[in-house]
Amino acid sequence: MAVEQKVLGGKIVKPSSRRNSRRISQHIDWLTILLYFLLVALGWMNIYAAVYSPDNVVNIFSFDINSGKQLVWIGTSVILILVLMVVDYKVYEHLAYPIYGAVILLLLFTLAVATPIAGSRSWLDLGGGVRLQPAELAKFATALAVSKFLSSVNLRQQNMKDQMILAAITFLPPAIIVLQNETGSALVFGAFILAFFREGMSPFILIVGGAAAFIFIMTLLVPKLYLIIGIFILMGLATWLDYRLMRRFKTMIALFLLVVGMIFSVDYFVNNILQPHQQNRIKALINPEADPLGFGWNVTQSKIAIGSGGFWGKGFLEGTQTKFDFVPEQSTDFIFCTIGEEHGWVGSSILIALFMLLLIRIIAVAERQKSVFGRTYGYCVASIIFFHFLVNVGMTIGLAPVVGIPLPFFSYGGSSLWSFTILLFILLAIDANRSQDLSR
Amino acid sequence: MNYLENRKYIIQVIFLIVGIVFIVRLFYIQVLDSSYKQAAETNAIKPVIQYPFRGLIYDRDGQLLVQNTPVYDLMIIPKEAKQIDTLRLCELLNIPIEQAREQIKKAKAFSYVQPSIFYQKLSNQELAHVQDNLIDFPGFYINARTARGYPHQSLSHALGYIAEISPKQLEDTTFKGYRPGDYIGKSGIEQEYEKYLMGKRGVKYKMVNVRGVDKGSFKDGAYDTLSIAGENMVSTIDLDLQAYGEHLMNGAKGSIVAIEPATGEILAYISAPFYDPNLFTGKDYGKNYMALLQDPDKTMFNRPIMADRNPPGSIFKLVQALIALEDGVITPNTTFACNKSLVNCHQHPSPLDLYGAVQHSCNPWFFQAYKALINQGKSKNTFTDTSIGLKDWREQVLTFGFGQKLGIDIPGEKTGIIASPALYDKVYGQNRWKYSTIYSLSIGQGELGVTPLQMANFMAIIANKGYYVTPHIIRSIGENGKPLRENQERHYTSVKPQHFEPIIEGMAEVVRAGTARRANLAKVGITVCGKTGTAQNPQGPDHAVFVAFAPKENPKIAIAVYVEHGKWGGQSAAPIAGLMIEKYLTDTVTIKEQEKWVLSREYLNIKSN
C-alpha cells in the first residue's frame, strides 16, 4: 500500500478511476474547502438570525423561512461539488469557448423572453417556481474564456488586436446584463482587471483607473472649487519639490486641465445623465440622511444596526435592528448587518479575516498552477469574490454605493450560492490535477 | 516572468488594505462612535406619509360633484399587539374571530413593526365603541384619512372611482412613487386627471424606539415635507340637467350625451343603468364592484363612449345628404320617387325633395342619393367605381369624428366602425362587390358603428354648420383656471357651411310635423331640430335613437339619446331629448305630459310594426 502510494505520488499515472479519485483527494486543497464550508455554515446561521422572530419561533430547518430553503441550496451545492470534482478537469479548458458562447446566447435569450421582475429582465423561469439568473453563470463562463484566451497570447507584448479581443470577451456579458437592468451584477466584471494585471497588463491602466475612481468619488464628496484648488496645490507642490516633474512643466499643466475637465464631466454625468434612481444610490453614499426614505434609509439603518452591535455584539438571535423591517433585505444583500449587530466588532473582524484568508489562499493556489490557464482562472476567481466582498460589506458600512450584489457563500439565494460554488470548485478541480500537467 | 510574479504581492496587498480599512471602519462605527447605539435605543427613523387632500370637482355652476370625507381605519402594529383579548375586540367590531385572526396574520406577513390596516372604514358607531376601549388593546390605533364622497349620487360613469393601487400598477414605472395601499383613480375623470387630483405627498420623519414608542420628530422636522393638496377641477357638467336626465333614464338602458356646440363642453353624460358612486367608497367596495361587474344589465359598461357596435340607423341619412351636397351629386331640390322595390318604406307623399326626404326619412330617396354619391363614374368598371366612391365617402365621414376616438377626457373611448373598401374586399374579394352589396349604408344600417358620444358630436357639427370642438368634461384645472388649450381647437368637416342649411330645415320639420313631434317645444318658443333613428338589434327589440339640437337659430345644446330596446326613436328617445332641452334652456319643464309618458315606460310596450 505504502509502495503504491509512493509510486502514485511520483510520475507514473495509471488510468484507473479509483486511483484517480484517490490522487485527487491527495492533492485537493482542503484548506479552501474548509473555509468554504465555514462561510456557508456561518451564512446559514445568520440567515436564520435575520429572519428569526422571538414572537413566532420557527425551526431553523423549516422550509417556510429562508434558512430552511437555503439548506436545500447548500445540499444541492454539495452535489454540484461532487459532480465538478468527478468530471475530467480538462473539459474546463477545452470547452471554455463553447461554454462562454452558450452563456452569451442564454443571456440574450433571457433578455428577449424574460418577464420583468421589479424592472429587471434577468430571470429565466424554468417552471415549477424555479428561476435561474443566467447573469450568475456569466461570471465563471467569462473567467474560463478569459483564462483560455490569455493562455494563448502574451499580454505584455502590447498587441493592440489581442487587447481588443480580450476587452470584447470581458465586456460583452456585462453589456447584455446592463440591458437586463442588473447594473450591479455587470459591475463585477470590472474586477477582471486584477487578473489582467497579474498576467502582464500595463500597471498604467490600474493606476489611471485608481486615480479616476479617486477623483470620481472626491467629486461627489467635495465641492468642485475646493477639489480643484486642492488638486492644484497638491500637483503644484509635487512639481515644485520634484525637479523631474519641474522639467515636464507643460505636461503637468495639461494633466491638471485634464483632471479639471474630468471633475466637470463627472458632475455633469451624475446630475444629467444618470437616471434618478442611480443618482440616489450615489448621493445616498455621500449623505444618507438627505434621503432617509429612499436609499439613504438602507444605509442609515444598516449602519445603526452594525454600530449598535458594539465590541462583543448582542449575541446570537439577540439582535433587534436586523429583525423585522428596519434593515431591508436582511438575509440577502444586507446579511452583514446581522453579523455586525449580533457578533459585534469581534465577529465582523473574524468574518473579514476569513474572507482575507480565503482570498490569499486562492492566490496561493493560483500561483502554484503550472499552466497559464489555471493561474489566470485562479486570479479571476479571487477578483470576483473580492469585488463582491468589497462592494457588499462596503455598502453596509457606508463606504460603497448601495449596489444589490450578494456576499459570496453567505447571502441567502440559490443562484448566487451555486454560482460561487461552481466558480471556486472548478479552480479546485484544476488544482487537484495539477500534477498531471507536471507529468505531461 | 519574475517581475510579473511580484505582482501577486501587490494584489494581495490591495486585498489586505481593503480588509484592514473595513476592520478599522467597523471599529469606529461599533466601538468608538456611540451615536449609533443611541440611535438604536431612541431608535429608528420612521417615515410617516402625509396624504394630501385630493382635488375637488365642481360642476359648471360651482356645485360640488366630488368631495373628501374623513374615514377612520383601525390600525395594528403586530409587534406591540401582544396578549390582547381578540374575542373582545371582535365583539366590539361585531366581526367573526376568523376574520380577526386572518387580519393579524396578514399584518404580520407584511411587517412586524410597520402598521397595517386591521379594520377599514369604521362607522361612527364602531368608531365610538373602539375609541373608548382602545387603551385595552396595545398595538392598535385609529388612523384618520380621507375618502371620496359624492353629495349628489350622480354622474357615476364620468366621475369614475378611486381604489387601492394594484400590484401590477405598482410595477409599472408610470406609477413611480406610489406605495402599496395608496389610492389611485381607476376610471373616469379620477383616472384621466390623476396627476392633478392626487396632489403631492409629504413625509414626516418620526423617531421611534424599538418598542415602537414615538420619541418625537426627527431633527425637529428639518427633513419633513408638507403635503400639497391636489388641484380642484371645474367640470362642464350641468348637475341639475344631469340629475334630471338620470331621473328620466332611471330603470331604462341607454345613453344621453348633451354638448354645448360652440365649446364642445359636455352638459350631461348619462350611462344607464347607473349606480350611486358612494357604493365604491365604503367598506363593501369590493363586494359592490363585483356585483355591478356581473349584473346582466352591464352597469359598469360606459355606454356613451363604449357602445359602438350598433349601426346608427336613420340619423346617418343626414351624413349621406351632407356629403352628397358637398360632392354636388344632389341639390336641395333633387327629387327621387319613393320606389319601394329598391328598399322598403312607409306611407308618405312622393316624390320628395331633400327637405321632404329628411322630414319623412324616405329610404328609397337615400338609396338613390347614396348611389349617385358612390357611383360617380370615376371608373368605367362598376366594381372599381364603387370601391373608389366608398373610399372617398369614407374619408369625408371620418372628418365628422366617426370611426375614430374623438379624444374625450374619459378613458375607455371606442372608435366605432365605418365601412371601408378593405372590409368588403376581405368578405367578398376584390372587385366582387358593388353598390347592391353595400346599399344598406345609405340608410345607416350595415357595416356602421357609432357611439352615442359621436352622435351628439355630430349634432354639434350641424349646429355649428361644419365644425366641432373636441368634447370634454373638464373645463379647467384649478377653480379659476383657464380652459385647457387643447379644448379650444375647431375641427372642420369636409362639408361647406352652406350645405347645412337645407339639412337644418329638414330637421326642424322632423320635430314640427315628422316622426319626432314628442320633442316639439314650439309652445315655449323653442325650435328643435332633430332626427330619429332605429338601430336594428338582432337579439331583441330594436334600439331607439334621437339626435337633436336647439334652438335652431342660435344653438345652445346638441343632444343624442339612445334607448336600448326603445323601438321607435320618436316614441322613446325624442321625448327624453325634448325634456332635456327644455330643462336646460329654460330651467323648467312644461311638457309634463311627455315627462309622464317617459316615466311610465309605456313606449316599451308599443308593438313593432
Ligand SMILES: [Zn+2]
Ligand atoms: Zn319613402
